[in-house]
Amino acid sequence: MRSKIVIGIIFLFFLVLIYRVYDLSIVSYDKYNKLATQNKEKIIPIAPIRGIIFDRKNNPIAFNQLRFNLAISPHLKINELKEKIDFLKTILPDINETKLIKTYKIYNSPYNHNPITLIEYLDEKTIYKIEPFLSMDEDFFIMPSYLRKYPYKNVLSNVLGYVSRANVEDLKKNNVITLTQISGKRGIEKYYDNVLQGEAGEKKVIVNARNIILKTLYIKKPVTHNITLSIDxxxxxxxxxxxxxxxxxxxxxxxxxxxxxxxxxxxxxxxxxxxxxxxxxxxWTKLLFDIYHPLLNKPVSGLYxxxxxxxxxxxxxxxxxxxxxxxxxxxxxxxxxxxxxxxxxxxxxxxxxxxxxxxxxxxxxxxxxxxxxxxxxxxxxxxxxxxxxxxxxxxxxxxxxxxxxxxxxxxxxxxxxxxxxxxxxxxxxxxxxxxxxxxxxxxxxxxxxxxxxxxxxxxxxxxxxxxxxxxxxxxxxxxxxxxxxxxxxxxxxxxxxxxxxxxxxxxxxxxxxxxxxxxxxxxxxxxxxxxxxxxxxxxxxxxxxxxxxxxxxxxxxxxxxxxxxxxxxxxxxxxxxxxxxxxxxxxxxxxxx
Structure with a gap:
């Protein structure tokens, strides 16, 4: 009698096991295949380059100069971070260690797997100087960026305005701003900010459990929109x-x-x-309290x-x-x-x-x-x-x-x-x-x-x-x-x-x-x-x-x-x-x- 009970239990166990295998491999295949695909596929947005502004004779009056940002891997322990910043100090002696550590802590989180930018707008000459040293450490990343340039300065500032780092309100206006982190603040740069931001691209990749890219499936290039002014x-x-x-x-x-x-x-x-x-x-204080109001765009905002x-x-x-x-x-x-x-x-x-x-x-x-x-x-x-x-x-x-x-x-x-x-x-x-x-x-x-x-x-x-x-x-x-x-x-x-x-x-x-x-x-x-x-x-x-x-x-x-x-x-x-x-x-x- 006991042997029959044992055999029955074993038989029931195998019956459940067989049904589970059938459910996973046939009945629920589409469901779990989709989940598995989602786990391994990732879409990475690509930030567009801000559009160039030309005058009526096609002279660029607001454009982008190539620059580089220096970033570091996330999830570093505090002692590891300090060691790397100490090393960075040997090749870039003017950096502020306290400020860099503070910036790292702000953007470092368990949910962030992207490198954290510590230093922005390094020029090519500086990059050529430090790149051989940084390339030996896989936690440092040199990423291309750009710096907005206004060659005519005071002459056109009331027309063009300027760009600067986006604030919280800016980030709500346009999804592209979350990628560029830059927004127009005055003039044409502000009025046509949505146009000049362009349209984001994307890259679809396969990653492993450690978020390392294994394969690129496709790339959709970002779109840049340029503007031509009537200004001579x-x-x-x-x-x-x-x-x-x-x-x-x-x-x-x-x-x-x-x-x-x-x-x-x-x-x-x-x-x-x-x-x-x-x-x-x-x-800023000097400009703001200047009695001749240089920040005022007098043709359109001055009242007389x-x-x-x-x-x-x-x-x-x-x-x-x-x-x-x-x-x-x-x-x-x-x-x-x-x-x-x-x-x-x-x-x-x-x-x-x-x-x-x-x-x-x-x-x-x-x-x-x-x-x-x-x-x-x-x-x-x-x-x-x-x-x-x-x-x-x-x-x-x-x-x-x-x-x-x-x-x-x-x-x-x-x-x-x-x-x-x-x-x-x-x-x-x-x-x-x-x-x-x-x-x-x-x-x-x-x-x-x-x-x-x-x-x-x-x-x-x-x-x-x-x-x-x-x-x-x-x-x-x-x-x-x-x-x-x-x-x-x-x-x-x-x-x-x-x-x-x-x-x-x-x-x-x-x-x-x-x-x-x-x-x-x-x-x-x-x-x-x-x-x-x-x-x-x-x-x-x-x-x-x-x-x-x-x-x-x-x-x-x-x-x-x-x-x-x-x-x-x-x-x-x-x-x-x-x-x-x-x-x-x-x-x-x-x-x-």
Whole structure:
């Protein structure tokens, strides 16, 4: 009986064993084969190289220089790590052992099987020197990397921005950033970061239990996207050096009438190469607290009172409104008095009888005071917004500002106070609450020159995909019919005797049209009978100087807008700069006579 029980147990054991073998080899084969395959196959992502940025003439203005990173195996014991860093110290005496050990500890974990980078951006000369020593130790790895380089430094930093090490927020934006660990921080580098990052590749390999690659199954190459800008670097450098030579702080824009930007200059600026490896605290503090704001991209992020540069647009609005006769001559003394306060003209003795063309030519404040009272701030503000003021232009750069076109509703929302008549008089001459960016002034000038409002752009091409200009038809039929009056007034500004820019414009090849502006930065008390001259004031009390132009007058092709911070009178401060820019455009084939 016992033997039968033993035989039965043995038989049952073999029966279970046979069933298990059958289950593993036949019934569950697909399941376990898939698991086994997953265990041995591994997909390794391949980081793409960041795209190159070219100017309009295909000169590289942001590119990558070959560099190398030094990494070390993970999972080393602390004494082993110290020994290897001590050895490293013998061939690279400037390294900081404490910092390297700290970095290693941060990235070392049981789940990390990749080498840990300790030193970045070693050049080829250094690698040639240390590689023979490191090759004898299988725990050291030399891995190719790249360093972003900006050869034009301060000249293009406001346009390009820079790249630096990605932070936690950056890593959430794009999976490729987790591979490159680099992200764009300002300018084109930031706005087009997703494009410039490229597309990751991958390598499918077979590894053993120790994560050693046994075989490569396939490789999918990463994809790099390059960008071509509309910027002419020679023109950009020419303008930047003009401002630097004359020590004039401010912004300059050179733009085709379709919105294509050839130069976008901000002075002073900064060297964007400082940020790539990580800027020191001292240098960052110096830039951050510089009273001339080198970190501010002044053409798109700087906010300034527009002064008289808004007068052509306001004249157009009034002339087309049906409420204002542009040919009617109005007596314009040296001031008008409202509520016991005198609102003065820039010319104390006044201008006598003035129509719209003369008001633009001579920039007659008292004419515009009366225009503003007749038309009303709400009607003016509504139409100024559609003409490019108080709204972002849509340029392909980050941190563009809206500006402010004030009206009654705006003041109630902002300050919970009613609007006063005197504020209309301030606003109509581009003062008071009114704030614009230089780019908005340039876009509005293009509208007057062509009849279409352009969307400015810097990227001319991504790979082989060409950017199509965007032009908005914002003017009414009446406004289009009245444009010639405004253009005539702007021509007289630059060419007719008594024009506010005539004495300061010297272009021998063709005529241009424009508008000057002198935007006060502090108010003059009523009791002051005689104003000081601009050059007698302290620098930060001087007015901002504007000159916005288009040319050639008969067949407009370009807008040139110049803002000189605390420059005084627009024509005097900016006339020569504008003239030299148009001469450069002519001599370099952009404008044909």
């Amino acid at each position: 670097t020679q023109l950009q450098s020419f303008i930047y050096n003009l401002l630097k030579k004359e020590n004039k702080k401010g912004a300059v824009i050179v733009m085709k009438l379709n919105g294509e930007i050839l130069a976008l200059v901000s002075y002073p600026s900064y060297d964007n190469n400082l940020f790539v490896k990580g800027i020191s605290t001292d240098k 009172p527009p002064g008289s540069t808004v007068k052509p647009a306001e004249g157009l609005i009034a002339a087309a409104s049906g409420k204002w006769n542009p040919w009617r001559k109005i007596e314009c003394p040296g001031y008008i008095e409202i509520g016991g306060r005198k609102f003065r003209d820039w010319r104390p003795q006044g201008h006598g009888e003035t129509d719209l063309i003369k008001a633009i030519k001579r920039s007659v404040d008292t004419y515009y005071y009366q225009l503003g009272l007749k038309i009303g701030i709400d009607f003016l503000a509504k139409n100024l917004k559609k003409m490019g003021f108080g709204e972002k232009t849509g340029i392909d750069l980050p941190n563009e500002k809206n500006g402010i076109v004030p009206n009654k509703e705006w003041k109630i929302k902002k300050y919970h106070q009613p609007w006063f008549i005197g504020e209309t008089l301030n606003a109509v001459i581009g003062q008071g609450y009114f704030l614009v960016t230089p780019l908005q002034v340039a876009v509005n000038t293009a509208l007057i020159a062509s009849g279409k409002l352009p969307k400015p752009f810097l990227v001319k091409k991504i790979d082989n995909n060409i950017t199509k200009p965007v032009l908005k038809d914002v003017l009414t039929k009446k406004e289009k019919r009245k444009l010639w009056i405004i253009r005539k007034g702007m021509w007289e500004v630059c060419n007719s005797q008594g024009g506010t820019a005539t004495r300061h414009i010297n272009i021998p090849y063709f005529n241009i049209a424009g508008k000057t502006g002198t935007a006060q930065v502090y108010s003059i008390p009523q009791e002051v009978k005689k104003r000081k001259k601009e050059d007698e004031l302290a620098y930060f009390h001087r007015s901002h100087a504007w000159l916005t132009t288009y040319g050639p007058y008969r067949k407009p092709q370009f807008v040139v807008t110049v803002l000189i911070e605390h420059g005084g009178h627009g024509g005097e401060a900016a006339g020569d700069i504008v003239s030299q820019i148009y001469i450069w455009l002519y001599k370099n084939g952009y404008i044909k006579k």
